[in-house]
Amino acid sequence: MKVQLIFAGFLIGILAGGANLRAQSKPWERIAAPPLHAFNPHQPQRIELKNGIVLFLQEDRELPFVSGSVLIPGGSRDETTAKTGMIGLYSGTWRTSGSETMNGDAMDDLLAAKAATIETRGDNDSTSLSWDSLKGDTDDVYGLAVDLLFHPRFSAEKLQLAQQQAATGIVRRNDSESGIAFRESAKLVYGADGPYTRQAELATIGAVTLADLNAWHDRTLRGKLIVSVSGDFDAAAMEAKLRATFEPLAAVKPLPAHKEAIAETKPGLYFINKADVNQSNIQIVGLGTDRHNPDVPALAVMNEILGGAFSGRLFQKIRTEKGLAYAVSGSYGYSYDHPGMFRVTAMTKSASTVDATKEAIAQISALTDRPYSEVELKRAKDDILNSFLFQYDTRDKVLAERVRLEFYGYPADYLETYKAAIEKVTLADVTAVAKKYIHPDKVAVLVVGNGPEIKPGLDELNMGPAQPIDISIPRPQQEKKQ
Amino acid sequence: MQRKAIFSLRKSVLALVLAAMGVCGVRAQDLKSFEQRITTKVLPNGLTILICERPEAPVFSFATFIDAGDVNDPSGASGLAHMFEHLAFKGTSQIGTKDYAAEKIALEKVETANDAYEAEYLKPVGRDEQKLAELKKAFLAAQTEAEKYVIPNEFTEVAQRNGAVGLNAYTALDETVYFWSMPENRLELWAWLESGRLSDTVPREFYKERDVVNEERRMRTDSSPTGRLFEQFLATAYVAHNYGRSGVGWPSEVGQITATEAMEFHKKYYVGSNIVVAVVGDVKAAEAMPMLERYFSKVPGGPKPEDMTTVEPKQFAEKSVIIREQTQPFYVEGYHRPNYRDPDNSVYDAISDILSNGRVSRLYRSLVRDQRIAAGAAGFSPFPGEKYPGLFAFFAVPLPGHTPTEMREAIHKEIDRLKTTDVTDAELQMYKTRTRADLLRGLADNQGLANALAEYQTRYGDWRELFLELDRVDKVSKADIRRVANQVFVDSNRTSAEIDTQPAAIQGAKGGAQ
Numbered sequence: 001m002k003v004q005l006i007f008a009g010f011l012i013g014i015l016a017g018g019a020n021l022r023a024q025s026k027p028w029e030r031i032a033a034p035p036l037h038a039f040n041p042h043q044p045q046r047i048e049l050k051n052g053i054v055l056f057l058q059e060d061r062e063l064p065f066v067s068g069s070v071l072i073p074g075g076s077r078d079e080t081t082a083k084t085g086m087i088g089l090y091s092g093t094w095r096t097s098g099s100e101t102m103n104g105d106a107m108d109d110l111l112a113a114k115a116a117t118i119e120t121r122g123d124n125d126s127t128s129l130s131w132d133s134l135k136g137d138t139d140d141v142y143g144l145a146v147d148l149l150f151h152p153r154f155s156a157e158k159l160q161l162a163q164q165q166a167a168t169g170i171v172r173r174n175d176s177e178s179g180i181a182f183r184e185s186a187k188l189v190y191g192a193d194g195p196y197t198r199q200a201e202l203a204t205i206g207a208v209t210l211a212d213l214n215a216w217h218d219r220t221l222r223g224k225l226i227v228s229v230s231g232d233f234d235a236a237a238m239e240a241k242l243r244a245t246f247e248p249l250a251a252v253k254p255l256p257a258h259k260e261a262i263a264e265t266k267p268g269l270y271f272i273n274k275a276d277v278n279q280s281n282i283q284i285v286g287l288g289t290d291r292h293n294p295d296v297p298a299l300a301v302m303n304e305i306l307g308g309a310f311s312g313r314l315f316q317k318i319r320t321e322k323g324l325a326y327a328v329s330g331s332y333g334y335s336y337d338h339p340g341m342f343r344v345t346a347m348t349k350s351a352s353t354v355d356a357t358k359e360a361i362a363q364i365s366a367l368t369d370r371p372y373s374e375v376e377l378k379r380a381k382d383d384i385l386n387s388f389l390f391q392y393d394t395r396d397k398v399l400a401e402r403v404r405l406e407f408y409g410y411p412a413d414y415l416e417t418y419k420a421a422i423e424k425v426t427l428a429d430v431t432a433v434a435k436k437y438i439h440p441d442k443v444a445v446l447v448v449g450n451g452p453e454i455k456p457g458l459d460e461l462n463m464g465p466a467q468p469i470d471i472s473i474p475r476p477q478q479e480k481k482q
Numbered sequence: 483m484q485r486k487a488i489f490s491l492r493k494s495v496l497a498l499v500l501a502a503m504g505v506c507g508v509r510a511q512d513l514k515s516f517e518q519r520i521t522t523k524v525l526p527n528g529l530t531i532l533i534c535e536r537p538e539a540p541v542f543s544f545a546t547f548i549d550a551g552d553v554n555d556p557s558g559a560s561g562l563a564h565m566f567e568h569l570a571f572k573g574t575s576q577i578g579t580k581d582y583a584a585e586k587i588a589l590e591k592v593e594t595a596n597d598a599y600e601a602e603y604l605k606p607v608g609r610d611e612q613k614l615a616e617l618k619k620a621f622l623a624a625q626t627e628a629e630k631y632v633i634p635n636e637f638t639e640v641a642q643r644n645g646a647v648g649l650n651a652y653t654a655l656d657e658t659v660y661f662w663s664m665p666e667n668r669l670e671l672w673a674w675l676e677s678g679r680l681s682d683t684v685p686r687e688f689y690k691e692r693d694v695v696n697e698e699r700r701m702r703t704d705s706s707p708t709g710r711l712f713e714q715f716l717a718t719a720y721v722a723h724n725y726g727r728s729g730v731g732w733p734s735e736v737g738q739i740t741a742t743e744a745m746e747f748h749k750k751y752y753v754g755s756n757i758v759v760a761v762v763g764d765v766k767a768a769e770a771m772p773m774l775e776r777y778f779s780k781v782p783g784g785p786k787p788e789d790m791t792t793v794e795p796k797q798f799a800e801k802s803v804i805i806r807e808q809t810q811p812f813y814v815e816g817y818h819r820p821n822y823r824d825p826d827n828s829v830y831d832a833i834s835d836i837l838s839n840g841r842v843s844r845l846y847r848s849l850v851r852d853q854r855i856a857a858g859a860a861g862f863s864p865f866p867g868e869k870y871p872g873l874f875a876f877f878a879v880p881l882p883g884h885t886p887t888e889m890r891e892a893i894h895k896e897i898d899r900l901k902t903t904d905v906t907d908a909e910l911q912m913y914k915t916r917t918r919a920d921l922l923r924g925l926a927d928n929q930g931l932a933n934a935l936a937e938y939q940t941r942y943g944d945w946r947e948l949f950l951e952l953d954r955v956d957k958v959s960k961a962d963i964r965r966v967a968n969q970v971f972v973d974s975n976r977t978s979a980e981i982d983t984q985p986a987a988i989q990g991a992k993g994g995a996q
Contacts, residue, residue, distance in 0.1 A: 025576075028577065028674055031674055033667045034667050037537075037540040062538065063923070063926050065922070108842045112842040113911070113915065115916040115919030134919060164857075164882075167882055171810060176706070177705050177706075275808075279700035279705045310639065319694055321690070323692075323693030326694050347701050348697060389541060389645065390541065
């Protein structure tokens with residue numbers, strides 16, 4: 001009996017005694033993990049059309065649904081600063097306005113009656129149109145989606161609705177303490193006018209016109225579209241259907257490669273007062289890297305050591321050992337095609353702001369001067385590698401990953417090579433990347449909190465006077481006080 | 483260890499699933515398919531194990547569903563169930579300790595020191611501040627002594643090193659749920675860990691974890707405008723039942739919960755008959771069940787804890803809360819309704835669907851699209867729990883320049899429409915069609931399915947209700963909707979809460995730095 005074995009193991013461990021008593025009394029290590037059941041993640045079929053458009057088909061017959069998406073290059077980082085927020089308005093107005101043949105409200109009624117959806121969304125580097133329906137409605141819903149893709153109507157009324165919604169977000173943005181903290185700390189890294197951080201204002205969303213939306217649509221639709229469909233369908237029939245729609249399009253015109261100048265992080269201490277909170281939100285930030293960087297696997301291991309949930313150094317020290325925070329995290333970020341952010345976050349009661357900040361900074365410094373142990377390395381690699389399966393345990397995840405890699409121009413076997421690289425990461429690698437990328441003297445520290453309650457005060461951090469950040473919301477119409 | 487937020491995702495998922503029983507043609511086929519793939523067993527200690535075979539990938543998810551939450555916290559100890567949930571990640575006598583025998587003695591000393599400190603602290607008169615400081619010092623010293631034996635976070639470390647993802651738990655008012663996903667070849671390791679923490683919890687690092695929970699309260703409630711608003715809203719809506727009590731706990735109470743109290747809660751509520759463990763994924767019941775049975779038999783038996791006697795008395799006076807502060811306006815109101823066992827449960831789901839689901843919903847079309855006064859508006863139910871009579875609640879987020887009063891009036895207009903005019907055939911049919919599809923959509927996710935099966939097994943004593951309740955959904959009629967609306971949405975049954983934005987004071991008014 002297994003249970004008896006466990007206890008037997010436990011007893012032997014105690015009897016053996018000596019320095020290694022612990023190692024031998026770990027009853028869970030006596031539970032063998034049998035070989036994992038064989039598994040070959042089901043790869044989608046990739047078809048590249050002559051015009052450069054790429055199709056992905058992922059059959060999945062478990063449930064009677066079909067869903068799809070058209071991913072379109074170009075997003076909010078490409079909009080003009082004077083019209084910041086335009087992509088949000090575009091993606092909202094696109095769907096709510098509907099197509100030339102069916103307005104958005106009628107489309108809402110029709111789709112809801114079928115328990116189907118068609119939605120549009122905008123991101124910082126792309127926009128997309130997606131759909132989802134029961135199998136029996138595949139043709140109808142696909143037809144509507146294609147109609148919306150090629151013949152949108154962009155109505156003035158729906159643009160105005162989207163502008164009002166966006167205005168609500170703008171005037172409410174200082175109600176959320178963590179919203180302020182994440183937004184303003186990112187600006188310290190990418191600059192207040194940076195393509196990833198500039199914020200929509202009442203004036204910039206007010207400047208957006210229907211002509212802007214139409215122009216954006218016409219321009220981006222000529223880009224390299226990636227069309228992906230998954231669910232309960234016959235691949236050959238679906239391929240024919242997609243070809244009929246997308247093959248007649250002209251050869252794609254790729255957008256110019258995205259290039260942005262990213263300002264240097266402004267190191268130092270920053271403070272934003274918020275009178276209605278009793279907890280400080282501490283952000284320690286700097287610039288990260290992108291996934292093309294061959295050091296990313298070693299950085300991933302370093303991240304697990306620093307910020308892994310439960311086991312990472314930040315969690316162990318600030319939450320478990322000191323009880324200073326519920327929410328604490330940290331990582332050196334890497335995006336697919338632009339530098340991510342290095343970010344350490346902790347939320348602690350006003351009175352322990354200085355304690356928690358000092359502790360977080362100490363943990364960052366320790367990345368460069370506290371030796372990593374084999375135990376830490378092994379644990380971090382186990383955490384990543386033994387759960388790696390969950391990167392592709394559903395057909396939808398496999399498809400989404402392939403679309404992502406295609407969009408950013410990474411090889412289709414990226415995950416495999418990434419995993420192999422993680423396996424090879426050594427202590428020396430982690431030590432080297434930490435020294436190379438972590439610069440405790442170059443980070444910016446932002447505290448959002450209740451000034452009068454923060455005792456001891458931030459001057460105890462010995463970082464000089466905290467620089468104030470003005471987060472007031474510009475109001476073009478002064479009569480609207482709210 | 484995330485605590486359920488006030489706009490709980492899970493609650494809305496439950497509402498969907500509850501509503502989702504409107505499956506027509508697909509129903510029999512699905513129930514049959516699940517009958518073939520689901521095996522349940524009640525162990526001699528009363529604990530129910532449910533295995534659902536879904537071998538799509540070599541992984542599994544589990545949900546351990548405890549039929550006790552913060553509604554069961556004793557008077558004066560709000561937040562206790564949640565504190566225990568945090569404790570359940572701290573290990574057992576076999577994991578997380580260097581020497582349990584010595585640690586046990588040290589932990590007892592911590593309790594003694596805490597009792598002495600608290601006794602002095604709570605003295606109504608004649609508190610000796612110097613003595614208090616000494617007692618606090620002794621209490622901290624006892625903690626330091628006990629920590630010598632701790633291997634911090636070893637329980638979670640072992641789970642994560644073995645591939646656990648989504649490792650978390652939540653405590654709601656009605657229940658406490660633990661869950662994660664793992665590669666299928668770690669099933670036995672999981673069974674060892676999970677059965678261990680259910681049966682052999684050690685109150686390790688309790689007082690530091692209490693500090694962590696206090697930070698959780700500051701984050702979710704104190705420092706959030708809607709967190710503050712919803713806490714006041716519920717505290718006002720209820721006069722007797724624990725649904726009106728802060729789930730995360732009132733600061734004075736959660737700040738004084740002891741490890742002893744947490745262990746008493748465990749002893750009373752973590753008995754086999756109060757626990758359902760659901761496993762979904764690449765697991766063969768025939769092989770796994772005997773193994774799981776061996777491990778989970780360790781959980782103590784004991785009677786199902788007695789249900790609470792308190793029944794919220796009928797509300798006869800309208801109540802309201804107004805928070806005047808500098809944050810942006812918000813409006814919420816609620817009406818008492820029966821619990822999930824009420825024959826009209828599906829009627830409430832139909833009403834919330836028709837009022838709130840998507841851009842076709844009445845509240846969106848009226849407040850957002852046509853009147854242009856709100857950024858969003860919805861009705862939802864039951865809130866804050868389903869086990870006992872909860873509320874049917876509405877909220878609306880005003881557009882700039884619009885007020886909570888306008889939200890209230892606009893919501894009432896839609897409520898009046900429900901009372902005086904039948905919903906359309908199309909609306910009713912849409913509700914039934916969408917809920918059918920939503921139920922189906924949820925079936926392809928191991929974790930979601932594990933949670934839903936465990937919940938239905940607990941709440942109805944039979945997971946099949948997940949599918950069978952659709953008969954009640956199918957029977958919802960236009961007349962039912964009018965009848966229920968007239969019954970429940972009456973002025974004297976209403977509690978409302980709002981944030982009225984006050985002009986900023988002179989200094990620091992802009993939220994800028996000082």
